[in-house]
Each structure stands twice: as structure tokens, then as C-alpha cells.
Amino acid sequence: MGKAGPKSKQASPAAVSQSCEEKGWFREHGETGSGKTTQIPQYLYEAGIGRQGIIAVTQPRRVAAISLATRVSDEKRTELGKLVGYTVRFDDLTSDETRIKFLTDGMLLREAIGDPILRKYSVVILDEAHERTIHTDVLFGVVKAAQKKRKELGKLPLKVIVMSATMDVDQFSQYFNGAPVLYLEGRQHPIQVFYTKQPQSDYLQAALVSVFQIHQEAPSSQDILVFLTGQEEIEAMTKTCRDIAKHLPDGCPQMTVMPLYASLPYSQQLRVFQAAPKGCRKVILSTNIAETSITISGIKYVVDTGMVKAKKYNPEIGLEVLAVQRVSKAQAWQRTGRAGREDSGICYRLYTEDEFEKFDKMTVPEIQRCNLASVLLQLLALRIPNILTFDFMSKPSPDAIQAAIEQLDLLGAVEQKEDQLVLTPLGRKMAAFPLEPKFSKTILLSPKFHCTEEILTIVSLLSVDSVLYNPPARRDEVQSVRKKFISSEGDHLTLLNVYRAFKNVSGNKEWCKENFVNGRNMMLVSDVRAQLRDICVKLSMPMESSRSDTANIRRCLAHSLFMNAAELQPDGTYSTVNSHQLVAIHPSSVLFHCKPSCVVYNGLLHTNKCYMRDLCVVDAEWLYDAAPDYFRRKLRAAKN
DNA sequence: GAGCACTGC
Structure with missing residues (x-):
């Protein structure tokens, strides 16, 4: 280890785990592997409840809805889409025969807009309720109101089942007027949990030490999953681990280190599922994507730094803050559980038991x-x-x-x-658009500026994950190849250029690779655009293209984003028009090195600084035209 | 001067 590269001040690898105390065996809160999600809908159906209406089962994630529907239809020996089906955005595999329907929570919420008493359904099962997604939380209120309304109307009662993997059932039961609670035994394997004896000032260093400690002691077939906070941290740690692994003493097993985070291209995400060669250990460095969304088999060790990057919202200045913070107890247990999926496991918590006791019990609901x-x-x-x-x-x-x-x-x-x-x-x-209100407004304003086709493209691009792929190691290459798309008028028009170029080559995969464009996300943009366009057509909107006239597109953005405007100050900084907040151009913006005098932006994000993201250059007069009353009010307020 | 957790309609 002494010759292991740049980190010469490294503590002995034994430092952390020797100071770890064993804290007994742990049995997860009776959930994984109990089969509740696949079996309960079938029991209800067998009991005849499906005859009076459809049994809905909601899931926070698309893939879960699809794979559960597939499994249950297999178990019923029926074709998927007949008795058992699923509905997720862009993909509806249900028919008149469907009695058990898996759907995303967001999808059921959207259905509720057209039918607030959910008359199609006899039962709604809200699964994974402990995750408290914003959609599930709204659905709690919606199903409760639907139950009441159906009772008043003398209609078939709506049965609601809330399924949670944690023990905090009291508030669910209380909310639904003291509904009965059933406990199910899970099949989780036992996991040994260790805490550090001392608080760790540097969780990255502690994680590094733990990984190599485990590596030197454990059989090479046992894989390690490390929870870290973000892309940059994970990429840096990946490099450090690989450097150290190159110089391990003889007799030490090989190690393969893999980063895992959501913005990693799909093909690279898939690598974490491949078994490492014999005699080689797999070490996965992941964000909280591996807590719920991605399940990796064969993990024996979990190393939990106890940190997570999470978003908070400050309503007073409309500011989103993304900050590294402590996980909740529930989240820590979720991470721990990832070690015991096939066999008994071991979890190293890089914090003391006293620290753990001070963690929040639950994650604050979204x-x-x-x-x-x-x-x-x-x-x-x-x-x-x-x-x-x-x-x-x-x-x-x-x-x-x-x-x-x-x-x-x-x-x-x-x-x-x-x-x-x-x-x-x-x-x-x-409300008809599956978009943030400001983007729906942008679309609805666009006919006035004869640029609906372009605005549809821009809004679609903004409502999916970035189509631009930025591997940190190839930054110079990325910059030179991206030049040809860049518009001096800002990010919206740059993205429009990328989309047009993508369409010109019909989505050619080689082209995407050469141009660092994420082809998968680009395909998704096309799907979103088609969906939004359908809605426009249903609303009888005229569909016009502004062609090469970009000023109209910018005018349209100025009119819909006027409350998100910022002006260049004499000292070279930016100040928001709305609240005179000091802001900066985000480094991901094409305008990062530029100083336009007036811009609108999609949103503010506070990390190290307060950043404007996705900018468009506008004329100050356009803003005033867009909302004269608003700006008169602002001027008056400024004078006082 | 220098950065972005995770879902979903």
C-alpha cells in the first residue's frame, strides 16, 4: 500500500475496520422477498374483487411496473396485456380484459385528472409507499377523496391498500381513519452491521481504506458496493482505486472497479451486472441509484458513507439547493439491505453508532x-x-x-x-401537458410567435435527461466537437441545433458516438415530442415553424420565463430581476464564458454557488412587454 | 471563474 500512488498520507488500511464494532445481526423490516406485490393482487382477483372493477397496483418506477406485470401474467399463465397488464408513459399494454393493472404512480395520478373518483377501479394498491414519492403522496389524498365521494354517490366502495417496507405504518393507518395493519414476514438474509468507533472526518478516505481492507481479507468472489454522493466524487474515487489496485502486493486478488450513476451511459451501467472474472473482485462505486433503482446480485459487502446528495427547496426565493447531507436511518437500512439479497452479508457504516442514532428517522417526503x-x-x-x-x-x-x-x-x-x-x-x-407549468405555458404561447414546432422540440429536450454526454476524461475532445452546434443565443437554441443535426442523420448511432450525443435520451426526446404534439393537435393549436428565425423563439421564451430573468451588473456579476439575488452562469451552459447583458433561465440551482441553468439571451424590452404589470410592481418595490 | 442525487407524467 505504501507505494500505492498519490495518496502517500494514507492511513493504514486496517484503521477503519479495526475500529469497527460489530453490532449484532440484523433482520430487515420484513419486506424483500415476501412476494406481497405479486401475490396480493392475485389473491384479490381470485376472491372475485376483480370482477367489479380493475385492481390497480402503483409503482414509483416504470421498469418495476413492467417487470411485475410480466411476472404476474406468467404466474397466471396468460398473455401479458390480457388479464394482467401495465400502463406507463409511452407504453400501454392493457385491454378490455385487463383486471390486474400495474402502473406508475404518476400515471394513475394523470388518469385521475380525467376521472377523479377512479370509477374503473375496485382496488388501488399503493406499493412502495415508504418511498413517499410526490406522486404517491398526492395519490393518498386523491384515493381518500375518491373513497368519500363514491360513498356519497352510493357507488361501489373503493378499497385502498398501502404497502410499505418499513415499520412506520402508524401514520398510514392514522391517515386512513385507523385502517387495519398486517405484517408480512420477509426472507432477507442476516446482515452483520459494523460502525466505526470514531467519527470519520473524511468519508472518502474512510471508504477507500475500507474497500482495500475488505479486499485483502475476503475471498475474491465477494463483491463490494460503496455508496457515495455524486458523479465527480465517484469518478475520482474510481481512478484512485484503480491506481492503487495496479500496485497491490503479490497474492492479493485482482480488482475491477466500476462507477455507477444515473447519467452514466446505459452500456456502461450494464457492466455492473457482469460477473467479474474468476479471482477478481468487483467493486461498485455508486450513488443512491443502487439503493432502489438498480439491484445488483452477489453483493456481500456494503460500505455506507452515510452521505447523500439531495435536493431541498427554498420557497422564499424559489431556489433549489442540492447539498451533500446525512442519510436518514431508513435510507441507511435500505443501503444495508443491499448486502443480503442472496446470502448473508456484511455492512460497514463509516460513522459511529451515536452518529447513527442522531440521523433522522425517515427521509423527508419529496x-x-x-x-x-x-x-x-x-x-x-x-x-x-x-x-x-x-x-x-x-x-x-x-x-x-x-x-x-x-x-x-x-x-x-x-x-x-x-x-x-x-x-x-x-x-x-x-394541466393537459405532462410538463412543469412554465414549459406548458411556453408551448401554449408559441403560436403567437409562430414557432410551435421549435418550441415543442426545445421543451422536449429540456424535459428529459441531458442529451449531451460529457465524459470528464475527454473534455477537450467534447468541446471541439460540440463547437458546431453552439449558438451564441444560448442553450435552448444550441439544443435545437443538436436535435436538428440528429434528425438530419436519422439518429445514426455512429454519429451520436462521434458527437457525444446520448442516443437513448435523444430517442426519448422524440417520444416526448410526439406526445406533446398530439396534445397540441387535440387543443387545436396551429402548428407553425419559425424556420431560421431564432428571434421569435427567444421572444417566446422571454414571454414565458420573464420571472426567471437576470441582468449583467457593472461589476460583471448577474442579478435576478425578481429578487436581486446574486447568480452566476452554470459551467454547463454554452454562455459560461460570455457576458450577455440580459438572459432568461429555466431555473436556479444552489451548489457551491447560485447557478442559472439553461439560458437564453433576450432583449430587456421583450421582458417588459411580456409582463408590464409585473415589472412595474418590481420597479415600485425597488424604489421603496 | 469551473459543475449536476434520484424518479415520473
Whole structure:
């Protein structure tokens, strides 16, 4: 280890695990492998409940909905899409015969807009409720309201089953008026949990030491999963591990190190599923994507740094903050559980037991960490009588609700009618799009600027993961090849150029590779665009192209994003027009090295600094034209 | 001057 490269100050590899204390055996909260998700819908169906209406089972993720539907239809020995089917965005495999339907929570929520009492369904099963996704949280309220309404109308009762993998069932039961609780025994293998004796000041160093400690002691067939916080950290650690692994003493097994995070191209993500060659250990360095979304078999050791990068939302200045913070206890147990999927496992927690006791019990539900504009628009579209008193299981802060109402008001989506907040006709149209309200508004404004075709493309590009692939190791190459797409007018128009070039070569895979374009995400853009275009056609919008005229596209963006404007100051910094917040251009923007005098941006993100993301150069006068009242108010406020 | 956890409609 002494000759192991740059880290000469490295602590002895034994430092961490020798100071780890064993803390007994642990049995996960009776969940994995109990088969509840596949069996309960079938029991209900056998009991005849499926005859009166469809049994819905929601999932937070698309892949889960699809694979569960596949498994259950196999078990029923029926063709997928007949008795058992699934509905996810862009993919509906159901028919008139379907009685057991798996769907994403977001999809059921969207269905509810057209049918708030969910009349098609006899049972709604909300699975993975412990994850508390924003969609599942809204669905709690929606199904509860539907139950009440159906009772009032004398219709078939709606049965609701909430399935959670953690023990915090009390609040679920309480929320549903003291509903009965059933416990299911899981089949989790035992996992030994170790804590450090001392708090670790440098969790990266501690992780590195633990990995090589395990590597020197454990049989090479046993793989290690390390939880870290983000791409940059993981890439750096990957390199360090590989460097050290090159210089291990004789007799030490080989090691293959793999990074894993969501923005990694699919082909590289797949590598974590391949078994390492004999005599070689697999070490996976992952974000929390491996907590729930990706399950890797054969993991014997989990190393948990106890840290996670998570988003918070500050409603007062409309600022998203992305920060490294402590995981919750529930999240730590979830990570630990990843070590015991096939056999008994071992988890090293790189924090003390005292520190662990101070972690939050549960992760704060997403609904309390987000901008609520989309959720409120959806609730209003559901004709919820009063969104201010909506029965949330975990209420968002009044500030967050107020900020969302203000945002919807600025977009012209809501109005007061007889003391009630209701949607305007524009707001109702906005709710038809599966988009953030500001993007729906951009589309609905576009006919005025004769650029709907271009705006559809831009909005689609912005609503999927980045189509631009930026491998850090090939930065110079990326920059030189990307030059040809760059528009001096900003990121929106640059993305439009990339899309047009992609279409010109009909999505050629080689072209994507050469140009560092993520082909898979680009295909998704096409799907999104087609869906959005369909909605426009249904709303009878004229579909026009501005062709080479980019000024109209920028005018359209100025009119929909006027509340997200910033101006260059004499000292070279930027200040937002809305709240005079000091902001900077995000390094990922094509305008990073430029100093346009006036821009609009999609959003603010606070990491090390407060950054504007996805910028478009605009004229200051356009902004004033877009919302004269708003800017008059701002001017008055500034004078006072 | 220098960066972006994870889902989903």
C-alpha cells in the first residue's frame, strides 16, 4: 500500500475496520422477498374483487411496473396485456380484459385528472409507499377523496391498500381513519452491521481504506458496493482505486472497479451486472441509484458513507439547493439491505453508532422538498374544492404552497372566483401537458410567435435527461466537437441545433458516438415530442415553424420565463430581476464564458454557488412587454 | 471563474 500512488498520507488500511464494532445481526423490516406485490393482487382477483372493477397496483418506477406485470401474467399463465397488464408513459399494454393493472404512480395520478373518483377501479394498491414519492403522496389524498365521494354517490366502495417496507405504518393507518395493519414476514438474509468507533472526518478516505481492507481479507468472489454522493466524487474515487489496485502486493486478488450513476451511459451501467472474472473482485462505486433503482446480485459487502446528495427547496426565493447531507436511518437500512439479497452479508457504516442514532428517522417526503407548482396545477385540475385545506398526509409548508400559487398566478393559470382558487381556461390547458407549468405555458404561447414546432422540440429536450454526454476524461475532445452546434443565443437554441443535426442523420448511432450525443435520451426526446404534439393537435393549436428565425423563439421564451430573468451588473456579476439575488452562469451552459447583458433561465440551482441553468439571451424590452404589470410592481418595490 | 442525487407524467 505504501507505494500505492498519490495518496502517500494514507492511513493504514486496517484503521477503519479495526475500529469497527460489530453490532449484532440484523433482520430487515420484513419486506424483500415476501412476494406481497405479486401475490396480493392475485389473491384479490381470485376472491372475485376483480370482477367489479380493475385492481390497480402503483409503482414509483416504470421498469418495476413492467417487470411485475410480466411476472404476474406468467404466474397466471396468460398473455401479458390480457388479464394482467401495465400502463406507463409511452407504453400501454392493457385491454378490455385487463383486471390486474400495474402502473406508475404518476400515471394513475394523470388518469385521475380525467376521472377523479377512479370509477374503473375496485382496488388501488399503493406499493412502495415508504418511498413517499410526490406522486404517491398526492395519490393518498386523491384515493381518500375518491373513497368519500363514491360513498356519497352510493357507488361501489373503493378499497385502498398501502404497502410499505418499513415499520412506520402508524401514520398510514392514522391517515386512513385507523385502517387495519398486517405484517408480512420477509426472507432477507442476516446482515452483520459494523460502525466505526470514531467519527470519520473524511468519508472518502474512510471508504477507500475500507474497500482495500475488505479486499485483502475476503475471498475474491465477494463483491463490494460503496455508496457515495455524486458523479465527480465517484469518478475520482474510481481512478484512485484503480491506481492503487495496479500496485497491490503479490497474492492479493485482482480488482475491477466500476462507477455507477444515473447519467452514466446505459452500456456502461450494464457492466455492473457482469460477473467479474474468476479471482477478481468487483467493486461498485455508486450513488443512491443502487439503493432502489438498480439491484445488483452477489453483493456481500456494503460500505455506507452515510452521505447523500439531495435536493431541498427554498420557497422564499424559489431556489433549489442540492447539498451533500446525512442519510436518514431508513435510507441507511435500505443501503444495508443491499448486502443480503442472496446470502448473508456484511455492512460497514463509516460513522459511529451515536452518529447513527442522531440521523433522522425517515427521509423527508419529496412533497416537502419540491417546488409545488406542478402538484397544485394537477390538484386544481382534479377540481379539489380547496387546495389550501387539501388533506396531505405530510403537509407542505404554507410558504411552499403560497410560492406555488404565486408562480401559477404569474403564468396566468389561476384566478380567484368566489373566494376559491380555480384554474383559468389557460390553466386547464396547461394541466393537459405532462410538463412543469412554465414549459406548458411556453408551448401554449408559441403560436403567437409562430414557432410551435421549435418550441415543442426545445421543451422536449429540456424535459428529459441531458442529451449531451460529457465524459470528464475527454473534455477537450467534447468541446471541439460540440463547437458546431453552439449558438451564441444560448442553450435552448444550441439544443435545437443538436436535435436538428440528429434528425438530419436519422439518429445514426455512429454519429451520436462521434458527437457525444446520448442516443437513448435523444430517442426519448422524440417520444416526448410526439406526445406533446398530439396534445397540441387535440387543443387545436396551429402548428407553425419559425424556420431560421431564432428571434421569435427567444421572444417566446422571454414571454414565458420573464420571472426567471437576470441582468449583467457593472461589476460583471448577474442579478435576478425578481429578487436581486446574486447568480452566476452554470459551467454547463454554452454562455459560461460570455457576458450577455440580459438572459432568461429555466431555473436556479444552489451548489457551491447560485447557478442559472439553461439560458437564453433576450432583449430587456421583450421582458417588459411580456409582463408590464409585473415589472412595474418590481420597479415600485425597488424604489421603496 | 469551473459543475449536476434520484424518479415520473
